[in-house]
Amino acid sequence: MKVEQGMHRVLGKVVIVVVAVFAVTSGCALFEDERTAKGRKLYRHYCMHCHGESGQQQEGFNWERMPDPRPRDLSESEAMSTFSDEEIFNTISRDMRDTTLQEVLDDENYFAVSTMPTFKYTLSEEELWAVVGYVRTLHGGSLTFDVEGRKAELESQFKAAETAHDQAKQTMDEALAKQEAEEAARAEAEEEAEDDDEDMDMEDDEDTDLEDDEEEEIVLPEEEAYEKVAEQFEAAKAVWENFSKRPRMTQIARPDLTVAETEKVTLQENGKSLYFNKYGCNGCHSIGDVGGLVGPALDRAGFRLNDTWVYRWVRYPQGMKKHTRMPNLGLDDGDARAVTAYLDTLRAPKPDKPIPPPE
Template structure:
């Protein structure tokens, strides 16, 4: 009887070991993907190992400089969700009608871009997981459970919409039948009383919005938000009296909201990941700049520049500012002849 028992124990150990291998394999795959994404998008500023002044762009960046991601005592004070929120934050509303003031302290890390509009949620979590390894920790957030929650949320929203739709259709039919009955009685056409099903129609509309939101959230978990999104030709005209104001606003957005100067250099100030923009007004077509700002990945799938979620007004203002960057062409410095001894 001992042999079968040992066989069962061996089978159990094998199954457990196999499960551990699968789990470890998934974790390793996520870490590998996180490493690749971190290297492509983050290492130029944060450094390959996350240490300050290690990335080649670190010293050129305006303040605030990137954090030391290898500092366990500091990084362990942040929850996984906080790290995720930092790299995928929403851009604040800076519209002139009731928006926040550009440059307020509420603007978190203006020199660091958001990657919410560039990477999928799953990819963002893989970066968080890799960042944890830079200070000898592990990510505790359950990414698989997050996806399951999104899937279940969509099912719930779909069921709610179907229920609201049925209620609306029933109320609309009842009102239509009532109008038809009155028409027969009065021997003349009677309009359907739309107010009789207005509440059901509003409820259906709200349920549809909620379903769409959950669908987008689930889509963005695995798919990059800007994938396949084309940008129509913009209207970059402006009244002469408004040009100066738009250019000034574009400069503020460039420096204090979207953190363009963290990667681009103008007049010797700013980062050096992207090309210097001193003469961008000569070199770049305004329509191209606008489309690039709105969705750079649509124009170059491998670019390191993230999509920053610019609305049309902000993209227009930044485009107009970039068009003013027309520094004179620098003259090459003549080399001094070497004197022969």
């Protein structure tokens, strides 16, 4: 009896150890904290189709279809440990740049792979750190960056900027009130002087001077100082709010996409370059047998898609479909127009059989 109880205790300990080791090495959700759990959910939604569920190469259904360089193995601890948390964060939150430019390729601090999208304009900073934290678990690591310290720092900067803003506004308001009082007193004095002055020529001169003074707009130093402080306050406010809230854009208005015939070809060629070399659309979308399977095939985009819809979609996907997998890549008006023009050229013949959806 005692032997059996002893065996049960030993087996119980072994099971606990095995489960713990498995949880650490495989990214199991059993012992995840709240941030890591959030990162897991985001990773599954945005990253798993290319990087795989456990971060291993060839595991994601889209991996084989992606152009070189294909996604790295996130489960390889030796390689991944060479990257700091900040470097991983910067990779997934960078601005997209044209990877054909030598200055971009020479920038050692920039991840020049266009098919790795940015999530800077899609996720909050807190969510981005959650993704980094979860990626760390895929190779047996953990997040060491002080996220709470970062949050406290941003809050402190925001409050300091808010205090400076309020003080500058009060100073400006007082200066404007003083200026208004002085102008009123001066106008009253001039009016009294005019009543006492019987020389019409002098009155005419004074009237002219007064009119000149009224036309001249005086900007107080306090107003200029307030404008600078207000700009700094808005910047600090945006960073603080974006820490916990996802970036939001106003709804994109319907654009006028009319293009002169002499400019159309140039715009389309520019759009093609942006499609492949800056925004890496081919990582998720296919044209013919080339390209990813995450998004719809674009062979017949020129037939199927309305130009206005395309423009608004690439500018702000979440404004068109809230939970889409496609991140907001930060296209400005010019780039969106060019990409839209290029997609309009894709007019492949209708296939004999429907293209099957990705498995």
